[in-house]
Amino acid sequence: MKSSVITFPGSNCDRDMDVALKKFGFKNKMVWHDDTELPKSDLVVLPGGFSYGDYLRCGSMASKSKIMKSVINFATSGGMVMGICNGFQILVETGLVPGVLLRNKYLEFICKNVFVKINNKHNTYFKDIENDVLEFHIAHNEGNYFCTNDQLKEIEDNEQVAINYCDKEGSIQEKFNPNGSIKNIAGIFNKKKNVLGMMPHPERMIDPALSGEDGSLFFNNLINNLK
Amino acid sequence: MKISVIITLKKDVLDPQGKVIHQTLDGMGFNDLNEVRQGKYFEIDTKENDPKKAKDKVEEMCKKLLANLVIENYKIIDVQ
Structure with a gap:
C-alpha cells in the first residue's frame, strides 16, 4: 500500500505520520506543498501542525496551495484522504468535508488524551475495528467543530459523523467535550466516506512507551481494509 | 485604488474572543455593554x-x- 504525506510550511506532525504509516506497512512518500503531481497513492494524509502560521484562518492558505488541486481531484474521484488536526482544518477550508473549526470554546490550547467513540464503521477507515472507543491524543487551539443547522441535518442524515468525544465507556456527554464542538464531533467524513477529517492524532498512539497503542489498532485496521 | 473590507462573524456563531473582551471591558468599568463581537479588517x-x-x-x-x-x-x- 502506498501513501503520501503532504508537508506544508509549518506542518509539524508530518514526520510522526511518516513513522506511523511505515510502521504498519505503508510505503510512504513525503510530498511538498509546492509540487503539482501527487505520487500514485492509496492514501493521502494531510498532517497536523500550523500551516502558514495559522494566518487568516487555520488551514485557509494551505487549502489553496498547488498540491491541493491534485489532492482535491484525487478525493473527488474516490481516493482516500485523511486530514489530522491542521489537516482537518485544511479539509474544511477546501470544502471536501462540511463545517468549520472555530477557536476552542474556553480559549485554551488543549493538549491531552481523550476518548472518542466510533460512530460509523461502514467505511474503509473503521470497518472491522474491534473497539468502539479509542484513546487518542489531541493538541489544538481551533478544534471547535461548527456547522449550520442545515449542514448538521445533512451530516447526520448521511451518517457522516466519524467519531465523537466521549468518556472511557463511550458515553457522549457535554462534560467530555473538550473544545465546544457541536454534538461532541471530533471527526467527520465526506458523503462518500473516502475523506476523513479528525482533530485527534492516531499517529501519537502507536508506541506503548509513549502514550498508548490505540493508534496502532487504527492503522493496522486501515491498511488491512485497504488491501 | 484602495478597497477596505470588514469580515464579521455571523450572528449565531459563538465568538469566545469577543466574549472575553466584553468581560475585560466590563471589569475596566465599561459596564453598559450588551455584546462585543470581534472581526477582521483588510485594506x-x-x-x-x-x-x-x-x-x-x-x-x-x-x-x-x-x-x-x-x-x-x-x-x-x-x-x-
Whole structure:
C-alpha cells in the first residue's frame, strides 16, 4: 500500500505520520506543498501542525496551495484522504468535508488524551475495528467543530459523523467535550466516506512507551481494509 | 485604488474572543455593554482603476479566501 504525506510550511506532525504509516506497512512518500503531481497513492494524509502560521484562518492558505488541486481531484474521484488536526482544518477550508473549526470554546490550547467513540464503521477507515472507543491524543487551539443547522441535518442524515468525544465507556456527554464542538464531533467524513477529517492524532498512539497503542489498532485496521 | 473590507462573524456563531473582551471591558468599568463581537479588517491596494471591476474582484477574493461563508459575512466598506 502506498501513501503520501503532504508537508506544508509549518506542518509539524508530518514526520510522526511518516513513522506511523511505515510502521504498519505503508510505503510512504513525503510530498511538498509546492509540487503539482501527487505520487500514485492509496492514501493521502494531510498532517497536523500550523500551516502558514495559522494566518487568516487555520488551514485557509494551505487549502489553496498547488498540491491541493491534485489532492482535491484525487478525493473527488474516490481516493482516500485523511486530514489530522491542521489537516482537518485544511479539509474544511477546501470544502471536501462540511463545517468549520472555530477557536476552542474556553480559549485554551488543549493538549491531552481523550476518548472518542466510533460512530460509523461502514467505511474503509473503521470497518472491522474491534473497539468502539479509542484513546487518542489531541493538541489544538481551533478544534471547535461548527456547522449550520442545515449542514448538521445533512451530516447526520448521511451518517457522516466519524467519531465523537466521549468518556472511557463511550458515553457522549457535554462534560467530555473538550473544545465546544457541536454534538461532541471530533471527526467527520465526506458523503462518500473516502475523506476523513479528525482533530485527534492516531499517529501519537502507536508506541506503548509513549502514550498508548490505540493508534496502532487504527492503522493496522486501515491498511488491512485497504488491501 | 484602495478597497477596505470588514469580515464579521455571523450572528449565531459563538465568538469566545469577543466574549472575553466584553468581560475585560466590563471589569475596566465599561459596564453598559450588551455584546462585543470581534472581526477582521483588510485594506487592499489594487492596480485596477475601475471601481466596479475592483469591487467585483475583491468580492471574489472574499468568497474564495478572505471569508469563510459558513461562519463569516463580508462587507466592502470603502472604495477610493
